[in-house]
Amino acid sequence: MVVKMSKKPALLLSVLLVLGLLPIALQGNARILNILSACLMWGVVASAWDLSIGYAHVWSFGHIAFFVIGGYTGALGVMYLGIPPAAAIPLGGVAAAIIGLLIALPCLRLHGIYIAMVTFGIHLVMPTFILWGRDYTYGATGLTGFAPLQLGQYTFSSSVPFFSYYVIFGVSILLLFIIQRVINSSIGLAFMALRDSEPFAKTLGVDEYKYKLIVFGISAFMAGLMGGLYTSFYATISPFVLEVSTFLMVLIMLMLGGLGRFPGAVIGAFVITGLSEALRPLLLLRFVILGAIVIAVMIAMPEGLMAIPEKVRSFIRRTFGRGDVEKEERKG
């Protein structure tokens, strides 16, 4: 019996297989494995942000702040409270989610740019908070030297890339699966209904406050969790992550992949992180080239890279479809 798979699951399985087998094919190439790990981590961060901006149209600009909150919570928990790293990483997610929900409260009655202003305010005050707590956070220097995540005999660290890649791969796939499930659930339907037409959604029974809180909670949790994982992986966290360049980089990943077009943000993360690393020898010139590529893609395809299959299908229809109609007419 021949079992036929539909195109999407087959493609997904192929991508997972390639990503899963890459470390073996690369024979443990440390640099490339660490770049791939970064791609996966930023892919999850950007996808969680997409839930908020792309799907629910809640313009939260506090996403990198949530990422940093997760990172600091995990590191401080390990250093000062003796929490095991395996528990400190999800704790970072929980802390980010709690702060995300607290920030969501004043945003409930706000829309668009006003939510962006309030949430970006959190991003802007974060370095000050870190400096105020310098006795614990070591201020601008950042935190280092906390116990790494240890799984049996293996250490989770960028200096152990083969093992660490599989940890990041597992966590990322799990979180991306959850994001995909959220998008396809009734929660995702509520997000999309509120995004496309808030009056329509509200008068059909969608409680906009509830779903705003949910989107803040989920996206902040995931950003915080990845912040914890990132901190553990690189064994450091500092206010440097809060520089505008990180914020813009993740936003560009999201825009390049396609807003509200999961898994576009993951593709955007791979393209931007990969290009950034490939162009590293060009020093500052790489930012000019990266910027030019992003501008070109945004002008040619404002819907992002995820729109390529649609564009190709539409081109084929336009080019060959007419022929089919003419054939039908001749038959008639």
Next chain:
Amino acid sequence: MDILQVNKVTKCFGELAAVKELSFEVEKGEIFGIAGPNGAGKTTLFNLVSGLYSGSGDIIFEGENLHGLRPFQICHKGVARTFQVPTLCSTVTVCQNIRVGAHFGVLKGKSEKERIDSVIDFVGLRGRENAIAGSVDLFDKRLTMLAAALATEPRLLLVDEPISGLSPREARDSVALFQKINKELGITIIIIEHLMKVLIEVSHRLMIMNSGEKICIGPPQEVTRDKEVIEVYLGG
């Protein structure tokens, strides 16, 4: 028996009173038409009843005051509406739009799938349910809005200018559909429309508004003979 009582409802935007001390009742099971010149406050009234605007005065639905309730709570009480300009989720399918109403609009009852299927058949969208809502024609967009509203299993349906922009044939089909909704489903309908011919045909009673106030209410034949209505709205 009244299903809706509007008592001294006022809505102001700054200095402008869009609805002024408006009072009227709608009987259970009737089709109640509302007409009036542009800026009369008809859509503002719908926004007040559905909770999109808050104003002063009381709006009593089935004996319960809706004042202070949010739109989703009013929907759960049994009030649904459509919009003058097609307002729906344009990036998802017609079926997904209906699912929004079926999933979020009803707290308990028939299964979601059953409700979606029955409203698709009822309004005549079968065969187009998998099209992207933003790409279908105006008539189907209006049917989608109506189907999503019906999927919430309302007892009162507010319909805002459902005929505007439709062809004569589509308009006739719409009128027949509203009569079918009223008769077969027993849903009370309040309909705002500019086309008096349609309103007279479909409504049991009519209310004419002007500058946020009621100027006449009664059976269509009486209302259309009213001197003030002729002067303000229908013209000589």
